[in-house]
Amino acid sequence: MPTAPQPAQLTDIVGGLRRHWPIVAVIALTGLVLGVLASFAVPARYTSTSTVAVHPLTSDPLGNGIDTSRSVSMPTEKGLVTSRKVAEAAADLLRPQHSLSPDRIIGSTTVDIPEDSLILTINFSGDTPKQAAAAADAVAQGYLATRREDASGEIQRLTKSATAQIGDIQVAAKQAAYDTPIAQRSLRIQAEALGTKLAELGNVDLDPGQIVGEAVSPTERSTPGAVSLGLGGLFLGLLIGIPVALLRKDEDSEIGGVDGLHAIGDQIVLDGTKDINRADTWDIAAFMLKIPANIEDDGPFMIMVDAEEGPDSTFTPGQELVDALERRGRSARFVDASAINEGKISRGWPTARKRISWAGEIVIIDTTNLTSDANKVALATRSDSVLLARSTTDDALALRRLAGLLRSKSVDIALTALFPPRPEMITLNR
Known part of the structure; x- marks a missing residue:
């Protein structure tokens, strides 16, 4: 059965970046x-800032007990700064030096309000440093002029209203309906109150605020x-x-040859791509493996053999190695790891009892059909030697992943045998 795809490892990511x-x-x-x-x-843009201190003005300047800290709505004043009326006033102030439309001024103006303050920070983004500074101050001046004009208009409205009420009282005082002493006294009290209001209206301070920080020409552009x-x-x-x-899929995702294997790791490579018979390659592999002449009776000598299974593979690499050892006069036991429950492998198979039963033997554990790279690595750490069998058309990325995992566990690959592409393989003669 095909091997399930393995999750990406850090070595895969680093290797992919190195290759590409x-x-x-x-x-x-x-x-x-x-x-x-x-x-x-x-386009280059330059931003300059003008700072305005706002003086409290109320709709009823004569009201007593008004908290001046609450007499100004700073969000409202912020909206006034970016209004068309202020933009038109600023455009008129700029016209001798800079020709900017009210729409351009509105679009280039932003306003910030420091927390818990009566300060407006007016920012203008211009095409040149001088234009930005001049426009920021012009907007500030236009705002103050507009605010002064609005306050003056409100005072005029209140004055006109109070004067009209006094006139009405004077007319009423001449009518017969108000000829009684009580009515006349009431009218005099109202007239005196309105007169007091008129006197106070004449003394109202119409100063809307002042520029406390004039704009300066910026030395650096505000745009990146x-x-x-x-x-x-x-x-x-x-x-x-x-x-x-x-x-990106590797254009050369296959191992290719001996150079491709050496690029994956520093393991010893047996090049069998020119051998006519696979058995010849396995005979050399059996010779190159460092297997003790006498194996002690306290345990087996375990060799893990791993290959990449092909869809039409007729070869069992572990059995091929067993046959090669027998041709050299060494008997070996073949164990197909895929026949072992993977949960048992992850829990520590082969157990001490199993190893004792194999005492004195050469045991070839074939992990070709294992679906988990983690279990392959676990078996490699429990083996005395690791042999990889690969074809030139096998997946280089999969081999690189496995080699990286083995290195992470300090497992050395004793030998890698490289075979020709499977379609070109000649059936092993036994």
Whole structure:
């Protein structure tokens, strides 16, 4: 049965990036170049700031007991700064030096309010440093002028209303209906109160506020420059390039040859791609394996053999090694690890009892059909020697993953035997 796909390991990711680093480099450099080019395409903008202190003004300046800290709605004042009326006033102030439309002024103006303060921070983004500074101050001046005009209009409205009421009282005082002393006294009290209001209206301070921090010409642009956009493009290129490199299928996903095996690890490689018969390769493999001449009776000498199973494979690598050992006069026991419950392997198979039963024997454990790389590694740590059998067309990524896992557990691969592609294999003669 085909081996189930294994989860990606850190070694796979690092190896994939190492193999496809040109892809990451090209995409990252492309991002860098595009970022630098974008800096020339994006118009340079400069931001300058004018700071305004707002003086409290109320709709009823004559009201007593008013908390001045609550007499100004700063969100309302913020909205007034970016209103068309203020923008038109600012455009008129700028017209001699800079021609900016009210819409442009509204779109380029932002306002910040420091917490718990009566301060407006007016920011203007302009095409040049001088334009930005002049426009920020113009908006501030336009806001103060508009606020002063609104306050003056409110005072005029209240004055007109109070004067009209006094006139009505004077007319009523001449009518017969108000000819009684009590009625006349009531009218005089009302007239005196309105007169007091008129006197106070004449003394109201209409100062809407003042610019406490004039705008200065900025020395640096507020829009990103070539360096920042270039670095941003480089970082974005890396973010795109790394997944592309990891998802890209290797054009050379096969082992290919001896060089391909050496690229995967530093194990000893037996090149059997030129042998006419697989048995010849296995005979050499049996010779190269360092198997003790006399195996002690306290345990077996275990050799793990692993290959990549093909859909039409007729070979059992572990049995092939057993046959090769027999041709050299050494008997060996063949064990198919796939016939062992994988839960038992993960729990420590072969057990001490099983190893005692194999005492003095050479035991070949074939892990070709195991579905778990973790179980293969576990068996490798319990074996005395590890032999890998691979074909030139086998999956290099799968072998690299297994080799990386073995290295992580300090397991040395004693030998890797490389065979020709399966369609070209000649059936083993026994």
